[in-house]
Amino acid sequence: MTDYIPGFANHVSTEAVPGALPVGRNAPQRPAFGLYTEQLSGTAFTAPRHENRRSWLYRMRPTAEHPAFTRYDGAPRFAPGTSDAPLAPNRLRWDPVAEPAPGTDLVDGMTTMLANRDPAELEGVAVHVYAANRDMTNRVFVDADGELLFLPQAGRLTLLTEMGRIDIAPGQVALIPRGVRFRALLPDGTARGYVAENHGALFRLPDLGPIGANGLANPRDFETPVAWFEDRDAATDVIQKFMGSLWTTTLDHSPLDVVAWHGNLAPWRYDLSRFNTINTVSFDHPDPSIFTVLTSPSDVPGRANADFVIFPPRWMVAEDTFRPPWFHRNVMSEAMGLIHGAYDAKAEGFRPGGLSLHNLMAGHGPDHASWQAASQAELKPHRIEGTMAFMIESCWPYRPTSYALDHAQLDYDAVWSDFPKAVLP
Ligand SMILES: O=C(O)Cc1cc(O)ccc1O
Numbered sequence: 001m002t003d004y005i006p007g008f009a010n011h012v013s014t015e016a017v018p019g020a021l022p023v024g025r026n027a028p029q030r031p032a033f034g035l036y037t038e039q040l041s042g043t044a045f046t047a048p049r050h051e052n053r054r055s056w057l058y059r060m061r062p063t064a065e066h067p068a069f070t071r072y073d074g075a076p077r078f079a080p081g082t083s084d085a086p087l088a089p090n091r092l093r094w095d096p097v098a099e100p101a102p103g104t105d106l107v108d109g110m111t112t113m114l115a116n117r118d119p120a121e122l123e124g125v126a127v128h129v130y131a132a133n134r135d136m137t138n139r140v141f142v143d144a145d146g147e148l149l150f151l152p153q154a155g156r157l158t159l160l161t162e163m164g165r166i167d168i169a170p171g172q173v174a175l176i177p178r179g180v181r182f183r184a185l186l187p188d189g190t191a192r193g194y195v196a197e198n199h200g201a202l203f204r205l206p207d208l209g210p211i212g213a214n215g216l217a218n219p220r221d222f223e224t225p226v227a228w229f230e231d232r233d234a235a236t237d238v239i240q241k242f243m244g245s246l247w248t249t250t251l252d253h254s255p256l257d258v259v260a261w262h263g264n265l266a267p268w269r270y271d272l273s274r275f276n277t278i279n280t281v282s283f284d285h286p287d288p289s290i291f292t293v294l295t296s297p298s299d300v301p302g303r304a305n306a307d308f309v310i311f312p313p314r315w316m317v318a319e320d321t322f323r324p325p326w327f328h329r330n331v332m333s334e335a336m337g338l339i340h341g342a343y344d345a346k347a348e349g350f351r352p353g354g355l356s357l358h359n360l361m362a363g364h365g366p367d368h369a370s371w372q373a374a375s376q377a378e379l380k381p382h383r384i385e386g387t388m389a390f391m392i393e394s395c396w397p398y399r400p401t402s403y404a405l406d407h408a409q410l411d412y413d414a415v416w417s418d419f420p421k422a423v424l425p
């Protein structure tokens with residue numbers, strides 16, 4: 001059992017060995033027990049105070065002590081880059097990826113599906129799916145390209161990170177900051193899910209405007225693990241994603257050796273069932289921004305680099321309203337996944353573990369069957385139950401990887417066929 005500290009981006013102090021954390025200063029001349037002091041910056045030193053995120057780590061060996069990295073040749077579908085060929089403005093949808101070969105861990109079981117912007121631009125987001133059946137034992141992963149939002153879809157994950165242990169199950173999510181090393185254990189033997197990799201400004205809670213001081217994801221429901229470390233002198237591979245490619249080096253010890261840390265840059269987990277869902281009690285279907293859990297802003301006010309949005313169980317009570325998502329064309333680009341249940345705009349074909357892409361200006365909305373059912377439904381209060389879809393909405397159009405383009409469903413356009421023509425008087 002791990003202990004967690006509640007709160008979002010709080011200034012936390014935690015030590016796994018009493019006396020390991022310096023008091024009153026960050027970098028004493030001789031840290032306790034011969035530990036090494038290291039600052040991990042998530043924002044520029046000079047970022048305004050309300051944006052500034054960094055933590056101080058006290059570890060058994062300095063991260064700086066490592067041999068040169070060379071190209072990693074595993075994980076054939078992870079971080080391959082996207083094609084520069086002209087991209088058709090088609091809507092795309094995918095079934096869950098096939099079962100991985102035995103002995104596939106989280107890193108080798110990653111498939112990059114969608115990406116936008118080059119990580120070197122410090123903007124953009126990539127969407128990966130994972131399917132794994134093996135614990136990471138003598139290796140760790142670290143992403144220099146962005147923070148990682150894990151969304152398990154089947155099977156629990158234990159994320160052993162430099163800054164603490166996180167346990168999550170489907171319905172919970174976890175975030176690992178850029179640069180934090182970790183290895184993943186699969187308590188159920190297999191695991192599947194999604195990862196949103198955010199190259200841009202750090203995810204934060206959205207402003208609430210007229211909603212007021214409370215609502216949507218409440219800060220205290222985010223949980224940061226207390227300090228935890230492993231003292232393992234065994235060969236450990238470090239696999240690093242850097243500038244869109246994978247690299248590796250080998251240490252003679254586990255780098256998960258941070259005995260104490262303090263600061264406001266840290267991993268966390270969040271249970272999506274804690275989301276305070278708000279919806280209309282009069283008429284019309286509100287914009288899905290009311291379901292924003294986290295946002296990564298771009299430089300343009302109100303236009304997100306990435307919004308993490310969920311579609312949780314909720315009451316639908318709107319009067320004289322077509323209740324599911326409307327037909328629409330959006331300047332933002334929408335990548336959607338499904339953790340469980342069914343999504344109210346798609347009667348079939350959008351499976352848990354699947355993915356869809358509606359890039360900017362793609363006409364989309366309810367499929368024919370959902371449109372027909374919702375147009376004729378009796379409008380009593382209705383509870384949408386047992387479902388959790390999510391969206392990673394970005395102002396930058398997504399490019400699918402070659403793997404994604406080669407594996408898309410062949411007939412997705414057909415879900416919007418045969419709509420009857422309006423009959424004018
Ligand atoms: O396209 C989608 O299914 C996502 C979505 C949901 C919604 O309720 C309103 C707009 C929107 O893009």
Ligand SMILES: [Fe+2]
Nearest residue numbers: 330334358364
């Ligand atoms: Fe949409």
